[in-house]
Amino acid sequence: MIQADKTLFTMTNFHKQQKNNFTMLPKTPTGITGLDEITGGGLPKGRPSLICGEAGCGKTLMSLEFIIRGAMEFHEPGVFMAFEEKAEELTQNVASLGFDLNKLQQEKLVKIDHVHIDRSEIEETGEYDLEGLFIRLGYAIDSIGAKRVVLDTLENLFSGLSDTAILRAELRRLFNFLKEKGVTAIITGEKGDGSSLTRQGLEEYVSDCVILLDHRVINQISTRRLRVVKYRGSQHGTNEYPFLIDEEGISVLPVTSLKLEKEVSSERVSSGIAALDDMLGGKGFFKGSSVLVSGTAGTGKTSIAAYFANETCSQGKKCLYFAFEESPKQIVRNMKSINVDLQKHIDKGSLQFFASRPTLYGLEMHLVAMYKMIHKFKPDAVVLDPITNLITVGSVSEVKSMLVRLIDFLQEMQITVMFTALSLNTIVSEQTDEGVSSLVDAWLLVRDIEYNGERNRGMYIMKSRGMKHSNQVREFIITDKGLDLVEVYLGPEGVLTGSAREAQKLREKTGVALRDFAVSRKDKEIMRKRKMLESKISTLQAEFESTEEELNKIYFEEQLKEEIIEKNRAEMTNLRKGAIDAENQIRSKK
């Protein structure tokens, strides 16, 4: 009770903030995934709502889930008045969804009252009214203090009783009775012929909220859809929303929140292939971005995806792998051949496979299923392999719109997603069939390069928003050691790949060897020349030295001669000194 009040309180509070409206319509949350979002909080509190649709569209289950979730999640007891199925049948029906109706009944949270109407047992004579039903319902409500009531399917009264005038009058009284009781009620009704929503025109009586369920088969694939036809006094989603009935009950997917207001991250995540990360500015993809890997058959798209998944898990993050073509075991086995062990990640619980045939159900159902899986597993990365197969269950525009919503949803959750797509013709058009190439943030193209009698894989980055990326074609090699990207040989003869590239490499190697040899021969020649030159130089130097010595010898002789002459002259002068001195003395006296 307390919890329920709290939820309601916060909900109304929220609405008050949204609009400055003082008397917002109070709502009762259904607890059904997605439905409360579409209706802006749930069904109108204390009023009857109508759920209508064809046979087998899920009316009973939806209303029963409303009661069960009310009892289990919001602590609001509920009465389920069944005009069609017996209590045991209902219990069995929801047991497969993991709900224990018997236990809830024992805990006095749910009361199931089966109203058995069999025309063959009943004779009508004279005036009557449905007071008995009212008393029963009133008693059931009071006995457990019910806040929620379901009448499924009220129209059975019409098949059991013939006086429709009385029935109509009584129905009006019934709805007033329900309102007086203050219970939130669901009335289910079978879809009538033509434009009327229900066979007996129940929508005349229920004016507050009408939900139409639909079960359509298009191209042999059925899709359940839900639409809020009217909701008086409240805003609501008006589209048709697909919904899914699975082992957890009903989930409706409000899928069109295309506001483009999501958060972005500049964090990078590795692709798992070091050489590819190098091409993407050295760091890999942006976290929360969408990556498309497209290519023709057998170009290694799945291998790239598996590498990415492996890398994500190796970093301790979680990855969810949606396989539409191969079974998980097949993928695990095949990836072992390129040295990727996915099994250990599966065992650790960081990698989860979700394999389903595209034709299993409609596109919208796939989306709902993925949405649910992602919500449950909360992965850091998601792989869809391949999206091409989805085309078998929908038209191109449908697939595109589905993927838009998926990408939108994933970006909101900051989950990196990798799609693989098969492109049918690489030469004429590089557009993928799904037309998603404009939506994705990064687009890797793997393609066959056919040359010289062999096919090789080439990879290049068509686009990568918001980062510097290589414009080169790399050769994409798959070996038993793993994936690698090799630079293709860009020579005078064009782009060479595969064995042609290897041959070219060998040729280059030979060339180098020859050149090396030539170079070393030249070097020796030079050495020899130098030696010759050096020896010549030393001879010349020796010659020069001897000439110099010769010349120096003459010079010394000359000097010696001069010295001797000078010496002789001085002696001579000394000898004649007396006379010259006397003469000098006379001159100085004067």
Place this chain on the structure above:
Amino acid sequence: MEEEAINYELRLYVAGKTAKSVAALANLKKYCEEHLKGQYVIEVIDLLVQPQLAEGDQIFAIPTLVRKVPEPIRKIIGDLSNEEKVLVGLNIRPR
């Protein structure tokens, strides 16, 4: 007469003393006296007093006459104003 004993157990469900309920009870008594004298019991159940009994006999309309015995159970709803229908419904051959 003795060997017939109680062959008919009838239960009339009403909700308070409404005109329809009163009429139904009066009609029922009249037919029974006429055709089943001495071999019937009528039990009147007022659902306003005992609402929990409505579920057991699958009552949704008021007034409802239920023939508990003899089997199979038959139900007649309404104020029982049409004698022939009541007799046919109860499977009583008019004498």
